[in-house]
Amino acid sequence: MQTSLRPLVFWPTFLILLAAVVASYVDLDAFLATASALNDAVLTNFSWLFSLGSLYLLIMAVVVYFSPIGRIRIGGRDATPLLSRLRWFSITLCTTLAVGVLFWTTAEPLYHFMGPPESTGLEAGSGDAMLFAMSTMFLHWSFTPYAIYAVPALIFALAFYNLRLRFSISSMLEPIFGPRVKRFGGLIDAISLYALVAGMASSLGTGALTLAGGAGQYLGGETSPLRLGVIIAIIVVTFVLSAASGLQKGIARLSSLNAVLLAILGVFMFIVGPTVFCLALGVESFGVYLDDFFTKSLFTGAAGNDQWPQWWSIFYWAVWFAWAPVAALFLGKISRGYTVREFLRVNLLYPALFASVWILIFSGTALYFQAHADTIGTDLYAVLNDRGVENVLYELFRQLPFSQVWIPLLLFIAYISYVTAADSQTDAIGNLCTRGLTADSDLNAGVPMKVIWGVIVGVVSWVMVSFVGIDGIKMLSNLGGLPAMLIVLLATGSLWVWLKHPERLDTVPTRSTSSRAAKDDA
Numbered sequence: 001m002q003t004s005l006r007p008l009v010f011w012p013t014f015l016i017l018l019a020a021v022v023a024s025y026v027d028l029d030a031f032l033a034t035a036s037a038l039n040d041a042v043l044t045n046f047s048w049l050f051s052l053g054s055l056y057l058l059i060m061a062v063v064v065y066f067s068p069i070g071r072i073r074i075g076g077r078d079a080t081p082l083l084s085r086l087r088w089f090s091i092t093l094c095t096t097l098a099v100g101v102l103f104w105t106t107a108e109p110l111y112h113f114m115g116p117p118e119s120t121g122l123e124a125g126s127g128d129a130m131l132f133a134m135s136t137m138f139l140h141w142s143f144t145p146y147a148i149y150a151v152p153a154l155i156f157a158l159a160f161y162n163l164r165l166r167f168s169i170s171s172m173l174e175p176i177f178g179p180r181v182k183r184f185g186g187l188i189d190a191i192s193l194y195a196l197v198a199g200m201a202s203s204l205g206t207g208a209l210t211l212a213g214g215a216g217q218y219l220g221g222e223t224s225p226l227r228l229g230v231i232i233a234i235i236v237v238t239f240v241l242s243a244a245s246g247l248q249k250g251i252a253r254l255s256s257l258n259a260v261l262l263a264i265l266g267v268f269m270f271i272v273g274p275t276v277f278c279l280a281l282g283v284e285s286f287g288v289y290l291d292d293f294f295t296k297s298l299f300t301g302a303a304g305n306d307q308w309p310q311w312w313s314i315f316y317w318a319v320w321f322a323w324a325p326v327a328a329l330f331l332g333k334i335s336r337g338y339t340v341r342e343f344l345r346v347n348l349l350y351p352a353l354f355a356s357v358w359i360l361i362f363s364g365t366a367l368y369f370q371a372h373a374d375t376i377g378t379d380l381y382a383v384l385n386d387r388g389v390e391n392v393l394y395e396l397f398r399q400l401p402f403s404q405v406w407i408p409l410l411l412f413i414a415y416i417s418y419v420t421a422a423d424s425q426t427d428a429i430g431n432l433c434t435r436g437l438t439a440d441s442d443l444n445a446g447v448p449m450k451v452i453w454g455v456i457v458g459v460v461s462w463v464m465v466s467f468v469g470i471d472g473i474k475m476l477s478n479l480g481g482l483p484a485m486l487i488v489l490l491a492t493g494s495l496w497v498w499l500k501h502p503e504r505l506d507t508v509p510t511r512s513t514s515s516r517a518a519k520d521d522a
Helices: 007-026 028-045 047-065 085-094 098-114 127-141 143-162 179-219 225-244 247-272 275-291 293-297 313-333 340-371 380-387 390-398 403-432 447-468 470-479 481-500 511-519
Strands: none
Touching: 007 028, 007 179, 007 447, 028 047, 028 313, 028 447, 028 470, 047 143, 047 293, 047 313, 047 340, 047 481, 085 247, 085 340, 085 403, 098 127, 098 340, 098 380, 098 390, 098 403, 127 143, 127 275, 127 293, 127 313, 127 340, 143 313, 143 340, 143 481, 179 225, 179 313, 179 390, 179 403, 179 447, 179 470, 179 481, 225 247, 225 403, 225 447, 247 275, 247 340, 247 403, 275 293, 275 340, 313 403, 313 470, 313 481, 340 380, 340 390, 380 390, 390 403, 403 447, 470 481
């Protein structure tokens, strides 16, 4: 199958990012003020929809799991899997939230423990604040974010493999609006691509700062633009080579290695950390999470004029929604050959349980050290405020046995985590910008497209993090959260159609259907 560039998808995103870089260079203060005002407007005016939409997707996942659709095989009755279950789970785990989970599960609970929302009336550093912090971690990093990724990924997988529609985000909408949605396919894909590329640049910049902070402990000196540039270049080269080598080689192998290293790190922390405290606090706070689930999921802060939800929960929902449409292409692409229920277990249930255990261990340990800062002699909250998020985990490991061995390994795990997340996203970006991909093709956009986007993301990330600040690119990414959310929520209409008519998914059209779909690409 011959493939070529989709100009209506590639060029708008490229030019918008280029304009953002130029605008930030010409007048940085005006750029940040404009981006901040737009970002605040989105989070303020649509906080209710982000909260409601994220909860709706989790409920939708449960409904689909227990419906007749759950028995349907992605790709048709005779479809063969692309990956083994273990590799499939490793890729899903390591290419979605693993990067954030690695560092934020030690830093974020400190914010909530020492600065709970004003409207709750909780005293900073109290036992109730500790329960609030842990239960909030379960909300932000387990079932809800994985539902935001899993539901659109399932819709795309069924549309692409079972209905043989185009490799396009607009294919998720075609069961509702019919073939006429193809006219807007390029625009829909371009909006989603912009949100992901901006988010990817933000993630890469954050990763570079994290790795620079770790490297600085051995090299000394300040984190300079040159050091950041070298680190970003190394990451970009690695994930481009990995993505270019294909799914079965680079991405699968790196993800498997990353999953093993994360498991080893978690077991070590569980054994040498405050094990009993973590288990007791984890169980108690998970109960609070379940008890207050609907209240906290829909907390917007409007009644008490509290800005905390916009700083945290709603901000997270915007980030996850911004990444969801393009992430859905990759997660849907690798799911062929498994049933819908298997898909939801591997893409939602198992990763969310893994994240919950990780939170129990790492967030529990961080809170224990902070609660006993006077006796232990280490104030992690002070480290967080004085030296940044990335240094909390390193400082925590310094208090544990064999820190001289684990800190370099932690630096390597951070590097692998960022690479594994980036190579899957580069793969999806390349595919989205390529015309002619079908369910019967090898789903490979080719090396040049992946190299181009790897370089673009690297350059934007370096310029922003070195000369603008990471907040600017984060706000650019969040601006894509609103249209991306609307696309995802509209796409769930396809699931409602299939719930009424599951037989539409249980047949596989002929290859000629795939050929026609390829010709329809924008």
